[in-house]
Amino acid sequence: MAKPPKEVDVLIVGSGPSGSVAAKMLTEAGMSVVTLEQGTWFDPSDYPGDKKEFELAGGKQWNPSPNVRDNERDYPINTTESDVEPYMQSAVGGSATIWAGHWVPFLPSDFKVRSLDGVAVDWPFDYYELLPHLEAVEQLVSSSGTQGNPGYPQQAGYPTPQIPIGKAGMKLAEGMDKLGWHWWPGLNAMPSIPWQGQNPCARRGTCMFGCPEAAKWSGDLVLFKEAKKLGHRLIAGARVREIIYDENLGRATGAIYIDQNGRERRQLAKNVILCANAIGTPRILLNSACNAFPDGLANSSGLVGKNLMMHPFGLVMGHFEEDLESWRGPSGQLINTLQFYETDESRGFVRGAKWGGMSAGGPLSSKGFVGAEVFKDGGRIEENWGVNWHKMIEEKFGKTALWAIVGEDLPEEANRVLIDDELTDSDGIPAPRVIYKTSENSRRLLEFHSARAKESLEAAGAKSTSVMPQMRDSGWHLLGTARLGTDPSNSVLDEFGRSHDIPNLYVWDLSSFPTGAGANPTATLMAVAHRQATHFINNARNAEAA
Template identity: 45%
Template sequence: MSVPEHTKTTYDVLIVGAGPTGAVAAKRFTEEGFTVICLEQGEYPDYTTIKSDSDEFELAKDRHFSWYPNRRQAPSDYPINDDESDVAPLMWNGVGGSSILYAAAWHRFKPSDFRVHTLDGVADDWPFDYWELAPYYDRVEVDFSVSGLPGDPSMPDFEPPLPPFPLGDMERRFAAAHDRLGWHWWQGTNAIASVKHGNLLPCVRRGSCLWACNDGAKASVDRTHWPVSIAQGAKLVQNARVQRIETENGLATGATYVDRATGKTHFQPARTVFVAANGIGTPRLLLNSASASHPNGLANSSGMVGKRLMMHPYSVVVGLFDDFFDGWQGPYGQRAYSLEFQETNPDRDFVRGAKWQLMGTGGPLASTGAWPFNGITWGKDIHKEVSRRFGHSAGWSIIAEDLPYEYNTVTLDPDLVDDDGLPAPKLRYRASENTKRLLDFNQQQAQISMKEAGAYETIVASIVRETGWHLLGTCTMGNDPATSVVDGTGRAHDVSNLFLVDGSVVPTSGCVNPTGTVAALSLRTADLAIKAAKEQRVPLAAKSM
């Protein structure tokens, strides 16, 4: 049997997953001269299939770029048993990871998100504070070509590297409404190039952000990071589905993977392993890596692998207007946002809060869907209803902060397997009573906002099922090995050369889109590992001199 040449080399760093956090780590290590290999179960996206510049875009977009892997069923996808989950998990398996499909709404967690237990008596505090992560936010925002307006009073001050997109009629309408209400609003901050930057071209506002950006303006890491890392020497192996992380004498030695093109199984040796497979894929891999020395799963002496799944339950409040808006144009995900109700208020019957993001409602076919309109009744009045919605609507998408409950879990399904026979993940996720009260309150306030902006009718969709973009918390970070999976640097308590660098490690979820935070965490983990390696504190090979 022929053996791939790269498996004959012991790399300094093996990364599992070529999404945003894996790409951030790879770029940082190659900058310092470490040898890096990434095993990715999928391939590069084929942007020619999206057809966002043609009339058939709305018909074609879900065929190849559906958010929901159980519907998409691409060769690189694995099945997920979500029968016991209120929210369906959404992801992209391939080079770029879910940055291919994310809306690119960009935020930082706020300082209070790192001290939820201290402030509100729920969840756990992070092992460090916002100010520890702030300089890493600064650095990743340049690489992700973040555009926006500095000075948002709801956040510590930071300056996006690119200018914001201009306000349109829809955004101005809601800005004026919130000014009258005395409520916060701010111009959208997005990882989308408003001007040419790095490998990205300026956005032409087709509004296809959530189904891959064929125009090369959205910061998906297949464009922003991997070309740089590969030019610096990184090895990216596609169609390589990792089955197990192997260990010997208490250390990770590499990974066993299936070459999906040939069906052959190989072992890739490495001195250090970094897992970046998201809040479902990472616990699945650790649990599937059980061995005699790790009988309950790798890095799972605490029993916390797969527990405290957070998915940001999501509602939409749509307003119908007499006026005409360009609601099908981009940026699709966040034209403006409000953090008026982001913090705990002792006068309310719930803790924590939500972010609202102002979105257009898409093209004519989007007017018929469960998202964002809560469906439609087909029949003789269908054309009348579509005309009433298309171009005459706007939506507040409400992202609820999710609390880390141990009953929300990712486990291995006893029966369901992927194409290679590996046990599939099983989700158990139920929105808490706190979440339901939080969403109900925010839906009521969002309807007030809509009416103040001139809506003659509102449509409420809660909780929208296929909105599980944010997969967080299943391998939580903490100082105590008895109650957490990794320490404050992202290193596994049980295996000193195993690091987790995706959203699975966050102790709390905040109420904002998490890509900026998990990217900053990955950069911090890589930086600290590089520093420790040079001081010879972990078995990661130092840069050759």
């Protein structure tokens, strides 16, 4: 560049849920903030969810896997050694542009699994310290739900009323009631009535293809628009190659990125915060190796990229005689259950899972949520062309209720993100390789929960069921590759997400999670980002006052 770039107070890499919380809060506090996002802006009209071909579009250009989508703004991932295919989106707003909108905070036990169950590690703070931050971000996302779930400690109510759980939700609840098992109306990150500029949920059930109504929360719709009014600058199409580290200062001084025209750029900053997801963040750190950190930036512990968790995911579908309108949304949660969430050693495994009762989707999803998946009781979609296809649609479309099982997998160093020896993105930056193997504990957990979910659907009167204890195409939740902790020898970050090695380098995304719980992580992710940003702002103000 002809002249050196202006140094800002904070540089954020990534614009997903954690990056958008950080951008809004830090800008609101009066700091100069730039966010670099490798993806571009989507307009709600871009999304295919209100178009007849929405499920076909989900097979390629709106597929959640970057390896299938293969857009220029995506980076490829070598997954030949992974049991689960990672999912993510390159866009302003990150993967929240195509998430289902599940809003499921972690439970108190999730922060203390070492103390309670003797496995993994404890978090450096607990549920109750995080609770005020959770309640704060629930206002930001215009969440909808019913207060009083007995699975959680008491907390404040939600901004908007419950979205109706519909006929499918009622059918799922019927089976749970007959067995005397817990269930609660689903909490979702979308308003049920117009709220804070967001439209109400139209109940299309196509949330994972993007929301044409601009109802489902994502950072591009709300937080970045608010931050822009305060002076925040977001640079889209900016793919970060490395973090700049000054060995004389012992500090990060910014980032080198490639813009949409293929030009190398630099953004200088006094502080750098990584929010690029649990594959993207270690990729950047490992690609930023230097003399002081030959094994990757901020990696004196050797743990950057290790302890990857991806929430092994099971699916159990019940097919009924009556029309349940099970295409109707939201596709987040109609209801959920924590009946088997806590550890019971008599089951042969530790920890548990949350079940989410979800919309069964459109015609292509009727066969199995992900069309080509093999079900124990089902067969392949290829066997259902012609007359058999029409028969299947008649029997299952709109008549299927399902449980999506999010199981906790414990952190293991062998599950990790590396830099591939050969694979690169379209700018020639080395791409990641993922090694992830499902543990025996996770397999037992999913088999137990799948059997119980099948039992509940049969209790509700299902004429048949389809069971997939674990799906490969399910890697929505990427966690753990730069964990928080108090000991620099067994963690990458301190409790506020600051690198033990580099005092002005932070990680506030899911990479920082020491454990993954058995619940969808976005609510807790945003609460943690709110906590870290609050501490960062308070420290900055104290330094100014001094």
